[in-house]
Amino acid sequence: MNQPTLDHAHAAIEFNKNEPRVNWHDETLWFVRTKRDRAVAQIPEWEQLREAASQIKNHVLSNMHDLLVQFEENAKRNGITVHWAADGAEHNAIIHGLIQKAGATRMVKSKSMLTEECHLNDYLTKHGIEVIDSDLGERIVQMRKEPPSHIVMPAIHLTKADVGDTFHEHLGTEKGATDPQYLTEAARQHLRDTFLTRKVALTGVNFAIAETGGFVVCTNEGNADMGAHLADVHIAAMGFEKIIPRAEHLGVFLRLLARSATGQPITTFSSHFHKPRPGQEMHIVIVDNGRSRQLGRPDFRNSLKCIRCAACMNTCPVYRRSGGHSYHSAVAGPIGSILAPNLDMKQNADLPFASTLCGSCSNVCPVKIDIHDQLYKWRQVLMQEGYGPAAKTVSMKAMATVLESPRLYRMAGKVGRGVLRFAPVTVENRFNPWYNQREMPEPPAESFRDWYINNKKA
Amino acid sequence: MTTREKILASIQANQPSILPLPEQFTFTTTYPDLTKQFSDSLTFVGGMPVVVPDYKAIETHLKEYYPNFTNIATTCPELAHMADVSLDITDPHDLAGVNLAIIEGPIAVAENAAIWVDEKQLPHRVLPMITQYLAIIIRQSTIVANMHDAYKKIKVDTTGFGTFISGPSKTADIEQSLVIGAHGARSLIVYMLP
Ligand code: SF4
Numbered sequence: 263m264n265q266p267t268l269d270h271a272h273a274a275i276e277f278n279k280n281e282p283r284v285n286w287h288d289e290t291l292w293f294v295r296t297k298r299d300r301a302v303a304q305i306p307e308w309e310q311l312r313e314a315a316s317q318i319k320n321h322v323l324s325n326m327h328d329l330l331v332q333f334e335e336n337a338k339r340n341g342i343t344v345h346w347a348a349d350g351a352e353h354n355a356i357i358h359g360l361i362q363k364a365g366a367t368r369m370v371k372s373k374s375m376l377t378e379e380c381h382l383n384d385y386l387t388k389h390g391i392e393v394i395d396s397d398l399g400e401r402i403v404q405m406r407k408e409p410p411s412h413i414v415m416p417a418i419h420l421t422k423a424d425v426g427d428t429f430h431e432h433l434g435t436e437k438g439a440t441d442p443q444y445l446t447e448a449a450r451q452h453l454r455d456t457f458l459t460r461k462v463a464l465t466g467v468n469f470a471i472a473e474t475g476g477f478v479v480c481t482n483e484g485n486a487d488m489g490a491h492l493a494d495v496h497i498a499a500m501g502f503e504k505i506i507p508r509a510e511h512l513g514v515f516l517r518l519l520a521r522s523a524t525g526q527p528i529t530t531f532s533s534h535f536h537k538p539r540p541g542q543e544m545h546i547v548i549v550d551n552g553r554s555r556q557l558g559r560p561d562f563r564n565s566l567k568c569i570r571c572a573a574c575m576n577t578c579p580v581y582r583r584s585g586g587h588s589y590h591s592a593v594a595g596p597i598g599s600i601l602a603p604n605l606d607m608k609q610n611a612d613l614p615f616a617s618t619l620c621g622s623c624s625n626v627c628p629v630k631i632d633i634h635d636q637l638y639k640w641r642q643v644l645m646q647e648g649y650g651p652a653a654k655t656v657s658m659k660a661m662a663t664v665l666e667s668p669r670l671y672r673m674a675g676k677v678g679r680g681v682l683r684f685a686p687v688t689v690e691n692r693f694n695p696w697y698n699q700r701e702m703p704e705p706p707a708e709s710f711r712d713w714y715i716n717n718k719k720a
Numbered sequence: 721m722t723t724r725e726k727i728l729a730s731i732q733a734n735q736p737s738i739l740p741l742p743e744q745f746t747f748t749t750t751y752p753d754l755t756k757q758f759s760d761s762l763t764f765v766g767g768m769p770v771v772v773p774d775y776k777a778i779e780t781h782l783k784e785y786y787p788n789f790t791n792i793a794t795t796c797p798e799l800a801h802m803a804d805v806s807l808d809i810t811d812p813h814d815l816a817g818v819n820l821a822i823i824e825g826p827i828a829v830a831e832n833a834a835i836w837v838d839e840k841q842l843p844h845r846v847l848p849m850i851t852q853y854l855a856i857i858i859r860q861s862t863i864v865a866n867m868h869d870a871y872k873k874i875k876v877d878t879t880g881f882g883t884f885i886s887g888p889s890k891t892a893d894i895e896q897s898l899v900i901g902a903h904g905a906r907s908l909i910v911y912m913l914p
């Protein structure tokens with residue numbers, strides 16, 4: 263995978279080079295956000311639903327141990343084999359082992375951000391296992407050897423012309439074809455053949471029910487069902503925070519999830535798996551990979567309430583204008599920027615700074631995560647731990663010196679106003695990240711202090 | 721210590737002190753006409769609602785709508801004579817050629833046009849997804865207002881698998897253009913009996 267190695271600000275500069283495309287990306291996501299708003303307006307009790315979801319999840323966080331034990335016991339009783347994985351490597355090894363045991367060399371997979379987080383595809387490919395992603399958007403980016411740029415709409419950064427080119431190369435569709443109907447049909451034929459020939463299928467888990475030992479997978483395309491119901495072995499990969507206490511709580515979450523994600527009243531298929539079908543094996547891999555550590559951080563544990571609807575990304579002014587890939591993490595956008603530093607603080611120290619802290623993310627979040635507050639708190643932790651972005655560390659030190667001395671402060675203001683007026687090039691250059699994509703303001707003729715002194719006199 | 725024990729111990733050490741489950745998590749929705757609301761929701765998600773008086777009317781409509789169709793499978797005894805594909809098979813791959821599947825749904829939700837089906841209605845789990853076209857028959861008297869009401873009526877683990885189906889399979893992964901018929905059925909007609 264071509265995971266970008268640039269930090270967010272620099273990767274965003276790359277993305278911003280093509281201005282019409284940035285505008286298009288921004289508008290496309292805003293369109294999804296407005297669909298969400300329309301869907302939400304249909305539900306008078308929306309705020310109470312969010313509150314209920316948030317409280318159910320608060321209970322889940324506080325009772326995680328017992329709920330997982332209860333889930334395991336019931337899942338086993340249902341005939342599901344339960345595995346536990348401490349990290350990505352263990353998760354990958356367990357899945358590889360199950361594929362080998364089935365005597366297979368190929369697997370079909372439906373969307374799972376957890377497997378992205380664990381880099382499962384890379385791992386299996388290196389071990390000679392062919393993996394085909396069956397969600398259309400994921401299949402598109404997989405052909406292009408790119409990671410998904412969005413957790414619900416993995417190919418949202420691509421135009422239909424890009425998809426047309428990709429399918430022409432990989433599926434032999436007509437050169438220059440851009441009709442989404444035609445392109446989708448080509449993918450349908452190609453993937454149908456895959457579904458019909460794979461012995462092992464992997465799905466993610468949207469919700470796991472402690473009370474009944476089953477799990478729910480939501481898709482619009484029906485790809486999770488096609489894969490799982492036709493395979494001899496169904497593997498479901500789940501982060502442990504996906505647990506909910508009772509089936510009736512699904513009433514709350516299913517009402518919130520699709521509306522927040524795409525503005526639909528519910529996904530086309532909300533499939534509840536409880537037992538393997540006769541002759542089938544069903545496995546569930548419960549993954550920690552840093553989640554228990556996050557659970558122990560009071561400031562950040564609420565991020566584990568996330569149901570992965572992506573509303574926070576669609577509304578984020580930074581995400582919309584910098585693209586999912588600039589976050590160099592499986593989960594992009596505001597919530598990804600909270601989860602990623604937990605996985606690797608050094609590698610992802612830039613991400614909590616990729617926010618205006620405008621709070622729009624927290625306002626749309628269906629489980630009421632205090633997203634922008636957590637981003638703000640991460641900044642402080644990262645600066646304290648010495649992981650702050652280098653440019654910020656230097657300029658913050660300079661700023662602290664200036665702010666500590668009234669005389670220096672006044673002088674800096676004078677110099678600043680002069681510079682802006684007579685030598686704007688010193689500010690408007692590529693070394694000043696604030697100037698990128700922005701017009702610098704007209705400098706005021708006098709400082710507030712001078713104005714105040716003059717006016718008081720008068 | 722096994723991985724399982726390690727993870728569970730770490731969770732136990734890190735989880736905050738217990739918070740209660742909320743008491744108020746179900747909500748009442750009232751629609752003046754459940755059938756109309758269901759029909760409107762279904763149309764919105766790309767499905768086709770048809771109110772019918774009896775099974776005869778379903779047959780007439782299907783024959784008009786899908787003339788000359790073969791490879792039809794149904795679980796509905798009243799329409800068994802329309803089927804030319806047997807569901808009495810063991811390998812679900814044998815269903816790859818099904819053109820039209822006609823099944824029954826025991827509960828439907830007005831708010832979002834979702835219809836619950838489980839293994840009591842599905843001799844093969846993959847049937848409603850692998851078929852090219854899908855028809856589901858419901859009774860208007862079984863329409864409930866919202867998802868909370870639906871979960872009060874169903875037991876999700878009565879059988880090994882159950883799903884809510886709302887409209888035909890669809891995708892918007894190519895530039896947000898809605899395309900009906902991704903991997904599952906290319907259309908969904910819902911017949912509503914009295
Ligand atoms: S943090 Fe909230 S808004 Fe963002 S993806 Fe998770 S649930 Fe959705």
